[in-house]
Amino acid sequence: MTVAAPAAPLVDAAAGTEELPPPRRRVGSGAAALLGLVPFAAYLLIFLALPTILTVASGFVDADGSFTLSNVAALADPVIVQTFANSAWLSALTAAGGALLGALACYAMAGLPETGRTRRIVDAASGVLAQFGGVMLAFAFIATIGLQGLVTLTLKDRFGIDLFAEGAWIYGLPGLILPYLFFQVPLMVITFMPAMSALRPQWAEANLTLGGTRAGFWWHIGIPVLAPSFLASLLLLFANAFSSYATAAALASQGSQIVPLQIRTALTSETLLGRENLAGALALGMIVVMAATMSLYALVQRRAARWQR
């Protein structure tokens, strides 16, 4: 900002003459500016648009490169339907659990100053843990509830409880629930805390002045105001779990119980259910689910943003 102060009068003078016919004053320079957008546009085209198009297109192409609907038809195969159901179930369960625990954490921090120490530490920790998905999380849970994990051994030695009496479930679908919660709760804190902070103390005062009770405040004011934000965060958590791959890939070494793992199998083993290019069809299915979830999210978030001004 050191530049701005001495130059301020000059800016006013310049702005007066320059801004009348908007930016049309230098035609050559305008074209040059447009040229400046080209590198980034080209980059997005090659590494965002093209892969997305290729993904979708590959779902409609057979091994010889001609058009087919058989890959997409394979989405109706009972195995694939079960995989999508597993993914949806796991995502919904961890989204609901993460949303409830995360909202509880936000409630515990309600009324704390936003720039205070507690909020800052929680913000930083949530940021790290929400990003702490993937392979490292898988190792964390192998060390915790794996066959030789600390919790497993403690339960067995001290309390005689065998976590794995019913088989090594940690390497299957149920084993993903706890690790997923580990990144879902922090994400909930990140996305829901702004809504919680937007609750005005004045509303509570008005409620008390008018003879309301503390429970009445939550029932008539707090919960209705926070509901859209809660729903939006819930949708985001669902999308987050649905698209997560690395933790499952590192933890569930056998079988492909969820869609991202099924895509891995389709990509690495060439033929699945006797079909080529099934990865494209599976990816298409994922895009549809993600697009639906995120559109709904944007819709609800717009409603929720009303109270966060």
Added chain:
Amino acid sequence: MNARGFAPHPAVRWLIGLAIIVLFAIPIVSMAEYTLRDATAGGHSLVHWIELFDPARAGTYRPIWTGLGNSAVLAVVTVAIVLLLLAPTMVLVELRFPKLKRPFEFLALLPISIPAIVLVVGLAPIYLAIGRTIGTGIWPLAFAYGVTVLPFAYRAIQAAIDATELRVLAEAARSLGASWPAVLVRVLAPNLRPGLLAASLISVAVVLGEFTIASLLNRQNLQTALVVVGKQDPYASVILSLLALAFAFVLLVVIGRIGGGTPRARRSARPPKDQP
């Protein structure tokens, strides 16, 4: 300022807080305990930490050092993409094409809705072509990572842009006779520094944690190495996961400091819009 109307009782606050801290501490404490186990002595020791640098076991751990080196290269190239490609474009859009701001935001946040596992299906043929022309080196993978970090980097930089009078600064510098490159490097970049720094740090954190794309395109980075080594020696992988977690925490605290250290950025920080 009386927030007691809806703030929970301090005892409730602490009870919830402690319960959640304990829940989240268990896996982290378990990791630490796991790395300190000593199978031969039956107790705890630093044996697995020391083994990491044992020349006799260097062969087992080689993938980790290779992966770490590769991830470092990827982090540098990705940050270069953010600073040299994304940031100047955002400044250009802000100064000359304000009507493009909305569509640009939509594009920048789009990768949140496209999972990496979906993107990789379409990236496979592209990287096949890149392998044939540019070679199979690790650095071209950073182009894919640039897309992965795009939403995070965009937000960090846009927050800084919103908190700065870019137009005024640019016009002032121009009317004083500065060339456009000079305006960009010597006037705008220093004013956007908190945002650029935060964008770089979050990019580093994301790139160091990336597994999906590297693994399915058969490239070696830190995370794929952790999986490979973890099959032979899980202790080494848990140690490195723990270190990576600590490193990420330091990065995020630094970002927090940057964000909180500039009153200007905080004053005009707007509530989150369509995305978290």
